[in-house]
Amino acid sequence: MAVGNSPFPTMPPLAGVRLGSAMAGIKKPGRRDMVVIELPASATVSGVFTLNAFCAAPVSVAKAHIERCRAERKAPCYWLINTGNANAGTGERGLADAYASCRALAEQAGVAEHQVLPFSTGVIGEPLPMERLLAGLAPALDSKGEQSEAWQHAGEGILTTDTRAKGATVTVQLSGGSVTINGITKGSGMIKPNMATMLGFVVTDATIEQSLLDQLLRETVNGSFNCITVDSDTSTNDACMLAATGSGAAVESKADIAAFREALQQVMTTLAQAIIRDGEGATKFVTLQVEAAQTRQEALDVAFTVAHSPLVKTALYASDANWGRILAAVGRAPVDDFDVSRVVIDLGDVRLVEDGGRASSYTEALGSAVMAQEEITIRIGLGRGQESATVWTSDLSHDYVSINADYRS
Amino acid sequence: MAVGNSPFPTMPPLAGVRLGSAMAGIKKPGRRDMVVIELPASATVSGVFTLNAFCAAPVSVAKAHIERCRAERKAPCYWLINTGNANAGTGERGLADAYASCRALAEQAGVAEHQVLPFSTGVIGEPLPMERLLAGLAPALDSKGEQSEAWQHAGEGILTTDTRAKGATVTVQLSGGSVTINGITKGSGMIKPNMATMLGFVVTDATIEQSLLDQLLRETVNGSFNCITVDSDTSTNDACMLAATGSGAAVESKADIAAFREALQQVMTTLAQAIIRDGEGATKFVTLQVEAAQTRQEALDVAFTVAHSPLVKTALYASDANWGRILAAVGRAPVDDFDVSRVVIDLGDVRLVEDGGRASSYTEALGSAVMAQEEITIRIGLGRGQESATVWTSDLSHDYVSINADYRS
Structure with a gap:
């Protein structure tokens, strides 16, 4: 794949x-x-x-x-x-x-x-x-x-x-x-x-x-x-x-x-x-853009926390707009004095999160339409500063498990 | 499961x-x-x-x-x-x-x-x-x-x-x-x-x-x-x-x-x-014991790095004694001035790694016998100090992906 x-x-x-x-x-x-x-x-x-x-x-x-x-x-x-x-x-x-x-x-x-x-x-x-x-x-x-x-x-x-x-x-x-x-x-x-x-x-x-x-x-x-x-x-x-x-x-x-x-x-x-x-088992190409961070390292930390989350990666695989998993991953990123009420998260051009919760304009239909795409951009604004970082990742699929469970055979 | x-x-x-x-x-x-x-x-x-x-x-x-x-x-x-x-x-x-x-x-x-x-x-x-x-x-x-x-x-x-x-x-x-x-x-x-x-x-x-x-x-x-x-x-x-x-x-x-x-x-x-x-899709119960660390936090860091490695987890799922993945995970743990020549890694009672590489006593048959078990202990000695930590984890299976790709449906 x-x-x-x-x-x-x-x-x-x-x-x-x-x-x-x-x-x-x-x-x-x-x-x-x-x-x-x-x-x-x-x-x-x-x-x-x-x-x-x-x-x-x-x-x-x-x-x-x-x-x-x-x-x-x-x-x-x-x-x-x-x-x-x-x-x-x-x-x-x-x-x-x-x-x-x-x-x-x-x-x-x-x-x-x-x-x-x-x-x-x-x-x-x-x-x-x-x-x-x-x-x-x-x-x-x-x-x-x-x-x-x-x-x-x-x-x-x-x-x-x-x-x-x-x-x-x-x-x-x-x-x-x-x-x-x-x-x-x-x-x-x-x-x-x-x-x-x-x-x-x-x-x-x-x-x-x-x-x-x-x-x-x-x-x-x-x-x-x-x-x-x-x-x-x-x-x-x-x-x-x-x-x-x-x-x-x-x-x-x-x-x-x-x-x-x-x-x-x-x-x-x-x-x-x-x-x-061409990542192992990849079915999605995902771009994570973290913006308005205090430092580039902070932006990278948030991006990689989301990119490494198995729950986010399996939701991407399933084309499931289970955006709560993105929010949860952002929330556990190693950021000091993190005010989540300032965080905005966009899935493609659809606003997912603002004011500490689901954006009022969000609908499942809007989210699902983006998740169905093969190439997905998740933009996360931290509302803390001027720095940014972009990270690319793939999803976590059945094929990833198969490839790595069978790699030596 | x-x-x-x-x-x-x-x-x-x-x-x-x-x-x-x-x-x-x-x-x-x-x-x-x-x-x-x-x-x-x-x-x-x-x-x-x-x-x-x-x-x-x-x-x-x-x-x-x-x-x-x-x-x-x-x-x-x-x-x-x-x-x-x-x-x-x-x-x-x-x-x-x-x-x-x-x-x-x-x-x-x-x-x-x-x-x-x-x-x-x-x-x-x-x-x-x-x-x-x-x-x-x-x-x-x-x-x-x-x-x-x-x-x-x-x-x-x-x-x-x-x-x-x-x-x-x-x-x-x-x-x-x-x-x-x-x-x-x-x-x-x-x-x-x-x-x-x-x-x-x-x-x-x-x-x-x-x-x-x-x-x-x-x-x-x-x-x-x-x-x-x-x-x-x-x-x-x-x-x-x-x-x-x-x-x-x-x-x-x-x-x-x-x-x-x-x-x-x-x-x-x-x-x-x-x-x-009862972890999602778990087919193995894995105990990670890290010993001879300088601090308990260091021991925890190494244990969690191994426990979170998708490649280690899929090898455990496959009952594949692909111990190189354990070694690679230990090697990327956040440990300063890490002298890997002092590291020993045991899978159950089988020595996997010593002197910076595969233990001379190791055979694939010995490793495979341990990996076939449902409950597996991986012991990692860092050769740096007196502190230790134990962490428990599960493997990464097809069912984990299925459960999390389908969770909301």
Whole structure:
């Protein structure tokens, strides 16, 4: 199931960026489950990673390799991704496996071991099937290509319970010429903010210096991947990578930075929303807008409290305008000195709540008409200040339970 | 569905405590949905209430009536409970309805309006059907009785999606003679700590002064109702009441207080666990013990993070030893400077996790054998300190989704 039609876009090629994939039998036979992304040696690379204390071995190794590349001014120019196995909760052996994977790819590609960054997603706690993974390296490297099809195959090769490959591309005109941003992502379950939640690989041909690239990644992730939730579970593995190959126009002037940030935000938001649209068992795409909060954090707290409520999520699944559950979730959000008489809640363009209770203009027919839609916006005004936040989530369906009760089988 | 057999116990009568119920057609025809509990004028009464900012009208009124009774040294000696309608999110009209309900009962019973405490549970946001409620008062009062059957009928008359009445009784020997504690409760959905989560009515014939009664209620609720969660949703309505009628032995000496507290804790814990056993769609009863934490709050935070994880809950439902999900939930708990290499996790008596990964002694067969059980204990040692906490929860099943997707129909 997925909400909204989003065919994989046609990705323009980026000079020096080549993607390969293989069916290594790690996830299941006959399915792409290994991806290699190759970047030119001129690339600048940033990454943000899960905050889960039990972070997976590949996360530790990727971070260490990025640090060493920065110290040596080398590009971390091979990204090696597998699905089907998270290499998390695997202790010392997991770390050794992650390092060995990088070493094997580095030897075949002729780069240093720390120029390879590993990423894994899938079941936690099983040892990585190294034989199959190592055997998959050569076919993955052999299949590398720059064309859109290679991006799409890479998008397919990183999926877990996702039902479809997710990509986004934007081309933006800068003062020095046009640059393109291509990205792929996977999500589906264990999706919750704090950069923790998915794999995202975004590459641009723009030229951007390291600290600006780091900042742009943080900012745009905060407004996209950190604002989505399927089930509040922060994964052990996930990461969002951003590379600038340096073959295209420079992002330096204030105007160019603003234009590029906007384009990058668009790519990130499209990818993040694609994860929600394809969330496990999703039948609804829900936008939660919290306004008039004292701080952005307060707005996020209220939005996530509603987004995580199983009762709100099951009512959304049932297309049941049981708005009392939204009110109850707002009421239990961690907000100090909360005056609920100032709260207004709208479902689409229908006012649900004002003056501490049901809006006088509300009728069940009006509410039900909005709830029947596939894409629903819930707007919550707190009447306390000027800050706001937007969070995207899905509903809680029978399929969510089925998918997660059967995931390993 | 419910986990574990717990027939309604035989409740000894408590002098001057009479319970009546009626089928008022508030929830559905032919179902007990109104309860009146009458206490003697000598009773001392304590209550704890939801922390939801959108607290329901009856919660506001009950609190105000208790305050006024304390000021006037009168007993709040009639508790009026309805199911089928929460009278929450109903604004000014809801408050007026709650007051009018108390006034009508007070007139028929010959007490002051503020000696009546109202409690409601059910759908949020619909006006209380006052005509039916007022018509139910006389039959409810007429049916009052002291016997166990009256307690059981009262237990039935407060249920929402619960599948059975829940009661507990303990008799304890004090220096001045034996005293009895009887309690009934309802829960099922929207069950999460912060006294927020259920209705509980507990009455003892002991003689206990007000401040000690308040303290005993707070302490025993913290170790019971505040340690359960079905779905993390804190309700707008719920309350736990404790009355001491003063007809029996006094609870004054240190030894008597300790003995009474232990008995009361037993009643509270039995009732709280009964809510989890009968949680919406529950097929498992899960005990989460977090040990070696720096503070009790830290232990509770870890326990609730695991207890609320939809992925852990669906794995429990599937009897799938997908312990990586437990590890991932522990890893994202809000714990500062978390050294996961010191964490140990046991599933029943099977060690799952040590040294940052899967325990070397673990096998899938061992884990699966524990997961197949109906009652499961997950023990998590943090290796950080001396504090601990225990939390009880249920799994996330297809029935949970069905019940909550269909609740209003």
